[in-house]
Amino acid sequence: MAALTTTQSAPTPDAPQRAPRRLGFSQALGRWDVKVSPYLYVSPFFVLFALTGLFPLAYTAVVSVYDWNLLGGQGTYVGMQNYADVLGQETFWKSLVNTLSIFLLSAVPQIVIAITLAALLDQNIRNATFWRMGVLVPYVVAPIAVSLIFGRLFADQYGLINDILGTFGLDQIGWHRDRFASHVAVAAMVNYRWTGYNALIFLAAMQAVPRDLYEAATIDGAGPWRQFFSVTVPQIRSTVIFVVLTASIGGLQIFDEARLFDAGGLGGADRQWMTTVLYLYDVAWGNQRDLGRAAAVAWVLFVLILLIGFGNFLLSRRIASSATRTPRVRRSVTRRLLAEARAAGNADTTASTTTVRRDS
Amino acid sequence: MRSSTRPTRRAAARTLQTTAGAAAVVLALTACGGSDGGGSDGGGAAEDGPITLTVATFNDFGYSDELLAQYTEEHPDVTVELIDAASAADARTNLTTKLAAGGEGLADVEAIEVDWISELAQYPDLFTDMTDPELDGRWMDWKVEQATTPDGKLIGYGTDIGPEAICYRQDLFEEAGLPSEPDEVAELLGGEDATWEDYFAAGADFVKGSDTAWYDSGVATYQGLVNQVENAYEESDGTPKPLAENAEIKDLYDTIVEQHDAGLSAGLVQWGEDWASGFQNDAFATMLCPAWMTGSIESNSGGVTGWNIADVFPGGGGNWGGSFLTVPASGAHIEAAKELAAWLTAPEQQTAAFETSGNFPSQIEAQESEQVQSFVNEFMNDAPVGQIFSNRAQAIEGNPFKGPNYFAIHQTVQQGIERVETTDEDPGTSWEKTLTAFDDLGL
Secondary structure, eight states, rough: OOOHHHHHHTTOOOOOOHHHHHHHHHHHHHHHHHHHHHHHHHHHHHHHHHHIHHHHHHHHHHHEEEEEEEEEEEEEEEHHHHHHHHHOHHHHHHHEEEEEEEEHHHHHHHHHHHHHHHHHSSSSTTTTHHHHHHHHHHHSSSSSHHHHHHHTTTOOOTTTTHHHHHOOOOOOOOOSSSHHHHHHHHHHHHHHHHHHHHHHHHHHHHHHOOOOHHHHHHHHOOOOOHHHHIIIHHHHHHHHHHHHHHHHHHHOOOOOHHTSSSSSSOOTTTTTTTOHHHHHHHHSSSSSSSSSHHHHHHHHHHHHHHHHHHHHHHHHHHHHHOOOGGHHHHHHHHHHHHHHHHHHHOOTTTHHHHHHHHHH | HHHHHHHHHHHHHHHHHHHHHHHHHHHTTTTTEEEEEOOOOOOHHHHSSSSSEEEEEEEEOOOOOHHHHHHHHSTTEEEEEEEEEEEHHHHHHHHHHHHHTTTTOSSSSEEEEEHHHHHHHGGGBBBBOOGGGGGTSOOOOHHHHHTTTHHHHEEEOOEEEEEEEEEEEHHHHHTTTTSSSHHHHHHHTTGOOOHHHHHHHHHHHHHTTTSSSSEEHHHHHHHHHHHOOSSSSSSSTBBBGGGGGGGHHHHHHHHHHHHHHTOOOOOOOOOHHHHHHHHTTEEEEEEEEEEEEHHHHHHOOOTTTOEEEOOTTTTTTOEEEEEEEEEEEOOOOOOHHHHHOOOOOHHHHHHHHHHHHHEEEEHHHHHHHHHTTOOOBTTTBBBBBBHHHHHHHOOOOSSOOOOTTHHHHHHHHHHHHHHEEEEEOOOHHHEEEEEEHHHHHOO
């Protein structure tokens, strides 16, 4: 943007030298066009990101070092006190454990089921579009509606699931009473909503896998399982990483489902299923009314999400790439063969070396 | 390999960016704050031409479409739109959030409940002063007192009050071999000078002869007990009492968890799924019954015919809830909204609301009116609710002090009881957690 303003002011000082200036100006314009325009073209994203991403980020950091009441507004500067308060609250740590537990219970099955679903939808099935759109239906349903329906299913005493368990003579599960059971229930809502969506992303990636790879694999005698693990998974690697990351970010920010799981909306009397975002909300808009502390929670959560997101990125990159290691063995064999060939003084050597290098 | 690594690296960068971006969204959650009050002049309805006024309520205030249409008939320029939240807690969250955002998105008339009126009264500038000499004497004195700020501003017009009686299931009483006619039940529970001991003793008798619990929820029953305490959580000047040293509250807490131990409580959470289903499943036989609760009982008990009301309440009279209509100062049509609030809380309209939803009027004239006095509730086996709740309203003595921190402290104790009832927490441990939660409030 700054470069653009200089564009207009630059020509004015040397007005008398008309001809060269014109030439220089149009040249400069052309040069700037090449240099500046690309940035202008991509700037809308960054401007928006600065406004809706960076600014809140920085402002939240400012709020987090003040005593800041929801209704009373900005108070005195308290430094790191809000962070100390938050980290000293047992509920914060409880919410963190809940969040991680719900995150694992939702992200892992979600990705496994989504990738399986996608593999099934990738087959030659009848009415393919119908099935493919079908998996997206839960995503379209509003989370509030999902929560209402699942609330009926997971009610402790008169819920559908417990009724069914009862008819089989099984013990009722305390979906709200028991901490782990409540996590399963909340994770079920999350999975219901996101599995189909992720399946479609996987499906899109799978459809972009060149079909001749499968043909070659079939000719080599690979069965469907072998094809899935040795062709499909490595080929959609970057998509897997993307989905794992978005699922991690989403999983650590679960709010609606947990908030609507009971009438109180605060994660149960013992905070059995209070997630960290729900805790943040309670600190700010609940009885503490403390935006300063809530901002501190937001920053702690932000750092945590970055760490976990980065960890998952490394992890999924390694898992997804392990399958592609097989050719390396073959390459070393090729290299040895080439070395032997070079030693033999064959005329073809130079040509084949270059091909190999381009490959590696 | 070169050609194949590049897209991956780009994808990685992209995903990292997404991490940052999405995490920023979390932070954005907290990024609003600071209230500049907003504000515009409250022009009269007539000058502005046709306007729409919104009224935000919770549960069911009994403002039917016909009632609101009647206002439009009398004031052709004004259309009234009703927004109804499921519970008072939802309405409180909504109201405070929007007040914090400078009043953006608030309704022209906002209903607030007595339990949290004083925390809002700390910021009187956010509300319009509604003092109006013409309305002197419309309400019971203590009702007006509740909505008056220390410096004498009136921030809300009283709608209803919640004089408490005992609602009970006639059919289940019969099955358990207890007397079941309203008069007999009133006598059973102690009659004129009923005590909580009487109520719990009758419950112990009842559960011996029945699979049904005596009452729905310990938290609700605690509400009845605490509403009879003059200074429950705070001194009269508003200073919160340290909960750990509050023997009176600890006593009430112990009483309630003992009853749960004795099997008197169904252990349901009010307004939850199980509580709502409990009405259909004979989960409990009695409940504390402020006037407005009769509406909720009826809407949850489709097909159940045994409900009746006994004109009795343990420990003397008690008031649970009751609301006010306020006009946020940031509204666009303050004068028109004030007029509407005054109209809605006039005796005639509150009488109509009482007939719709059972909310007992706080207006003296309405309480004494023939219409209210002779009103019977068909669903409650023709119980003369008008008369019963008038009697109950007269039995209310004093006006328990509810200061700015009442709701917050009250909620921590409620959750202590809920922990015992719904998660089988040990009462001692649960009390410790309540004390921790109290400390977290940072009062």
